[in-house]
Amino acid sequence: xxxxxxxxxxxxxxxxxxxxxxxxxxxxxxxxxxxxxxxxxxxxxxxxxxxxxxxxxxxxxxxxxxxxxxxxxxxxxxxxxxxxxxxxxxxxxxxxxxxxxxxxxxxxxxxxxxxxxxxxxxxxxxxxxxxxxxxxxxxxxxxxxxxxxxxxxxxxxxxxxxxxxxxxxxxxxxxxxxxxxxxxxxxxxxxxxxxxxxxxxxxxxxxxxxxxxxxxxxxxxxxxxxxxxxxxxxxxxxxxxxxxxxxxxxxxxxxxxxxxxxxxxxxxxxxxxxxxxxxxxxxxxxxxxxxxxxxxxxxxxxxxxxxxxxxxxxxxxxxxxxxxxxxxxxxxxxxxxxxxxxxxxxxxxxxxxxxxxxxxxxxxxxxxxxxxxxxxxxxxx
Amino acid sequence: xxxxxxxxxxxxxxxxxxxxxxxxxxxxxxxxxxxxxxxxxxxxxxxxxxxxxxxxxxxxxxxxxxxxxxxxxxxxxxxxxxxxxxxxxxxxxxxxxxxxxxxxxxxxxxxxxxxxxxxxxxxxxxxx
Numbered sequence: 001x002x003x004x005x006x007x008x009x010x011x012x013x014x015x016x017x018x019x020x021x022x023x024x025x026x027x028x029x030x031x032x033x034x035x036x037x038x039x040x041x042x043x044x045x046x047x048x049x050x051x052x053x054x055x056x057x058x059x060x061x062x063x064x065x066x067x068x069x070x071x072x073x074x075x076x077x078x079x080x081x082x083x084x085x086x087x088x089x090x091x092x093x094x095x096x097x098x099x100x101x102x103x104x105x106x107x108x109x110x111x112x113x114x115x116x117x118x119x120x121x122x123x124x125x126x127x128x129x130x131x132x133x134x135x136x137x138x139x140x141x142x143x144x145x146x147x148x149x150x151x152x153x154x155x156x157x158x159x160x161x162x163x164x165x166x167x168x169x170x171x172x173x174x175x176x177x178x179x180x181x182x183x184x185x186x187x188x189x190x191x192x193x194x195x196x197x198x199x200x201x202x203x204x205x206x207x208x209x210x211x212x213x214x215x216x217x218x219x220x221x222x223x224x225x226x227x228x229x230x231x232x233x234x235x236x237x238x239x240x241x242x243x244x245x246x247x248x249x250x251x252x253x254x255x256x257x258x259x260x261x262x263x264x265x266x267x268x269x270x271x272x273x274x275x276x277x278x279x280x281x282x283x284x285x286x287x288x289x290x291x292x293x294x295x296x297x298x299x300x301x302x303x304x305x306x307x308x309x310x311x312x313x314x315x316x317x318x319x320x321x322x323x324x325x326x327x328x329x330x331x332x333x334x335x336x337x338x339x340x341x342x343x344x345x346x347x348x349x350x351x352x353x354x355x356x357x358x359x360x361x362x363x364x365x366x367x368x369x370x371x372x373x374x375x376x377x378x379x380x381x
Numbered sequence: 382x383x384x385x386x387x388x389x390x391x392x393x394x395x396x397x398x399x400x401x402x403x404x405x406x407x408x409x410x411x412x413x414x415x416x417x418x419x420x421x422x423x424x425x426x427x428x429x430x431x432x433x434x435x436x437x438x439x440x441x442x443x444x445x446x447x448x449x450x451x452x453x454x455x456x457x458x459x460x461x462x463x464x465x466x467x468x469x470x471x472x473x474x475x476x477x478x479x480x481x482x483x484x485x486x487x488x489x490x491x492x493x494x495x496x497x498x499x500x501x502x503x504x505x506x507x508x509x
Contacts, residue, residue: 102431130485140481155485179453180386198485215486228431233449237431244428315418317428380428 003304009070016074019046020081028082032350033207039164043085043208045118047078053122054092054115056100061112068245069307072252076300079256080263083359084208086253087366088122091160094246095123095169098185098238102227107187114166121166124190126156126214127239136180136236141172141216143184149222150174152186152194155215162212163197165190170216171235183235187225194219205362207355243368244317245310247324250367251303254327257360258296258334262289264346264353265338285341292334299327318380321373328363328370335360386452388425390434393448395423397441412436 005013023046033040047053055071057063066074071093079086092115099111114121132138141154152172162168168188175182188195198213228234266289269280279285306323309316335357339346346353364370398408409419412433421427422437438445487495 155481181449181453196486213485217486231431231445233452234431237434240428241430313414315421315427380426 005073009073012066012070013073013077015050016052016077019050020077024078024085025081028085028208029352033084039210040208043082044088044120044122047085047089048118048120051117053089053120054096054112056093057096057112057115058100061108062116063112067307068248068310069304072249072303072307075249075252076256076259076303079253080260082208083253083257083260083356084206086256087206087359088161088209090246090249090253091125092120092123093249094242095125095167097242097245098169098227099187101241102185102234102238104224106224107227111167111187122161122164124159124161124165124168124214125242126159126162126168126170126188128158129155130157130213136173136183137178139171139173139178141170142176143172143174143186143221145174146220149220150184150186150226152188152216152219152221155198155213157213158201158203158211159214160206160209160211162190162214163200163210168195168214171239180236181232183233183239184229185227185235185238186221187227188216188219188221189225192219192221203362205358207358240317244320246367247320247373248303248306248310248316250363251299251306251320251323251327254324254331254363255296255300255303257356257363258292258299258327258331260356261331261335261338261353261360262292262296264356265289265292265341268342268345279341288337288341292337295330295334299323299330302326318377321368321376324367325370325373325377331360331363387427387429389452390429390448391423391425394419394437394441397437397443397447398423401441403441408437408440411440 024043027042027046031040044053051062051064052074055064055066055074056068057065059065075086075090078089096111096115099107103111111123115123129139129141131140139154141152141156143150143152152170154172156170159168166189168190170186170188171183172186173179173182174184190197194217196215196217198215201211201213203211223229227238266280269285269289270278272279274282280289302319302323306316306319309319339353339357342353345351346357348354368376398405401408403411405416405419405423409416412419413436414433418427422429422433434448435445438448484492484495
């Protein structure tokens with residue numbers, strides 16, 4: 001078993017680390033992002049220049065063609081600086097995944113060409129509805145077959161990137177009985193008549209990202225924008241595989257956020273003095289750091305294993321859920337511990353630790369709640 | 382995919398493999414996975430994805446639908462717990478769908494009006 005990073009991986013991570021230190025962190029720390037007004041593309045453009053907004057796009061289509069292990073390394077790095085930027089990128093990666101898995105060459109060319117370089121577009125992945133996120137039987141967005149395509153009606157909620165997205169990867173049933181075999185994945189250009197980017201969600205998390213609800217009102221989507229249109233269950237399979245890969249990347253982001261919280265607390269504990277010595281020198285505090293460092297390493301190893309299984313084509317469904325469950329829980333434990341060590345200063349609105357904590361809080365909810373991960377793991381034991 | 386569906390799918394893979402007179406090692410080699418992975422597919426103990434199932438279907442010369450047809454019914458059998466009075470588990474008509482999607486286009490004041498009107502209709506229904 002070899003945990004050594006390849007030369008290319010080392011180069012990518014080091015390059016990203018420098019970019020984060022020199023440009024991304026100062027910019028993010030110097031700005032409070034509001035959900036009103038126009039979206040600030042600056043950080044997207046910085047990473048876009050390095051082709052890092054959709055790094056899994058194959059080289060054949062102009063991307064970096066990174067595997068999931070390498071992508072996870074980058075996600076960990078970005079999320080340790082700006083979690084909401086990592087969330088935007090993860091959403092783009094998530095959105096192209098069904099196309100990577102099942103898209104035609106024409107579909108790949110259409111979408112991937114817009115996701116390359118500095119002027120990359122953003123993508124949205126629309127699954128959750130007001131009636132539920134994880135239960136397919138609570139989904140009410142339907143696509144009715146018509147000549148040459150489908151007419152889609154429905155509503156999706158909490159869709160990250162939606163206000164800025166050029167395309168939406170939409171999941172909808174094609175029959176009203178909610179048969180899994182009828183689930184399909186649609187590529188919906190946001191400029192299509194009937195697509196209404198609805199009220200922007202005011203969430204106390206992911207401050208750099210934009211999140212909206214989307215209404216689909218008699219939206220016509222041609223057959224050539226449906227993935228595996230004629231294959232029963234295609235949407236269901238693609239949904240599961242995409243989510244199983246996405247969970248590993250959320251785990252990687254969780255490790256990055258856990259590390260960031262650890263680092264905030266570590267710097268504070270080294271500098272803060274009580275009775276003439278730093279609080280780090282008190283055994284109770286030092287042991288907290290020993291526990292935190294160990295937990296981060298455990299979460300990282302589970303994450304790497306899940307990513308390695310994905311890249312190797314091995315069974316990764318359980319490993320991904322375990323990684324997501326463990327890493328998000330670790331980030332929340334370490335975030336809470338770091339807040340306790342830093343004290344009241346960590347609660348001041350707009351400070352780095354307070355912003356980080358708001359982002360850490362959502363980790364047990366996104367990409368399938370942690371309770372759902374337990375159901376998945378238990379079901380496959 | 383749920384456990385009941387994976388179990389049924391696994392049985393269909395096993396049946397098709399035996400019909401084709403292939404052993405696990407041969408099929409695993411043909412589709413590029415380990416024998417233990419194939420064994421777990423057949424036992425319904427491993428999540429299967431579309432690309433792998435397509436390879437199995439091609440190798441065993443069966444249409445994809447052979448493996449997938451009516452698989453929904455397996456999970457439906459396993460999930461009869463839904464209360465028939467629960468609107469979320471009932472198929473909904475196109476007009477109800479339209480109403481649901483339109484509701485989300487209303488502003489808060491209009492939703493309050495709608496809520497009052499629905500309560501009035503329910504009151505009327507119960508009264509008469």
